[in-house]
Amino acid sequence: MKKEICFSSGLSFRKLNMIPLNDAMGPVMYYPHDTLFPVAYEKKTDGTVRFDLYFPHARQVELKTYSDTYELTGKSGHWIGEFALEAGFHALFVIVDGNETLYPGFPIGFGGNRPINYIELEDETCAEPIDCPHGTVAADFLNSRVTKRLERLYVYLPPEYPHEPEKKYPVLYLQHGHGENETAWVNQGKVNFILDRLIAEKKAEPMMVVMCNGMPAYESDEGIRVGAALEFEELLTGEVIPYIEARYRAWGDKAHRGMAGLSMGSMQTSVVTLKNQDLFDYAGIFSGFVKDFLSGYEGHIRPEYLDSYSKNLKYIYRAMGDRDIFFENFLADDELLKAHQVEHERVIYQGGHEWKVWQRCIFDFVQKIFH
Secondary structure: OHHHHHHOOOOOOOOOOOOEOOOOOOOOOOOOHHHEOOOOEEEOOOOEEEEEEEOOOOOOEEEEOOOOEEEOEEEOOEEEEEEEOOOEEEEEEEEEOOEEEOOOOOOEEEEOOEEEEEEEEOOOOOOOOOOOOOOEEEEEEEEOOOOOOEEEEEEEEOOOHHHOOOOOEOEEEEEOOOOOOOOHHHHOOOHHHHHHHHHHOOOOOOOEEEEEOOOOEEEOOOOEEEOOOHHHHHHHHHHHHHHHHHHOOEOOOHHHEEEEEEOHHHHHHHHHHHHOOOOOOEEEEEOOOOOOOOOOOOOOOOHHHHHHHHHHOOEEEEEEEOOOOOHHHHHHHHHHHHHOOOOOEEEEEOOOOOHHHHHHHHHHHHHHOOO
């Protein structure tokens, strides 16, 4: 029962084990097994994964990850296949007769700039929820002059927050990767359950975590441009931080502010914390980058910023999976930081460019900050 929450999706916090094939019969209180979708996937004892998807009128069904394609075999409306997948988090794209679709039997998250299916193939993780007090994840909204849109913020409040009306809290500003949004660290990263556990075990300080959209998009004559560097910096430092500190019981000094992010979010963390060393004492760079190779922005890697970085921040953390496709970028950043004598903690995990590594990053990082 306690593991049920690990199958959460963007739509439900429960394992999706009762999905009617047809609601035409109206509401009922009993669902025979032959009126439900089959169990979509099952990890077998030999390590392979068995898929069973129900598309009674399809001619071809494929499953794709970011790197591989798997062909399913149709039989009586069921599309079945067994494949060897590595442990970890896998984004899944279900292709039916050439059309990408979301399958209701898989969890649903957000990636690749759209809703996605995914599965998690790991039994015990640092995101496993335990029987302890749980914090609140609030959806808040900010009218932004930078993006000229209503921006949604996800705000994690520690379990004690409602019961300590005079207490203020430190804030970690936590960013997602390219193609994701402010929901990703909750739906896919389970950051709230990680914090619940560590706070209950007194391994992390009670803190707030603020997650906002890291991909402010603008239309131009050439197409859609993402302002992931300068525009995001202005959004975070000029609007989000003042809004949070005015609306919530948050400390308003650099000793009680940190920033971290994964992949593109790590690049944003580098940009913001290098240029605003008076605002933050902590920086977490997960599976990612000091140099901005996405947009080519270099305004944050000036010698004066790099030379003072570890002098002005209390703790800087960098981590990467040993099979990460961007490992060469990580090594190049090593040389840059070494040249400017930037002191920091450097960690290599087992894994690729995926959520099981990032869950481990945030698990370890938050234990080192705000003490």
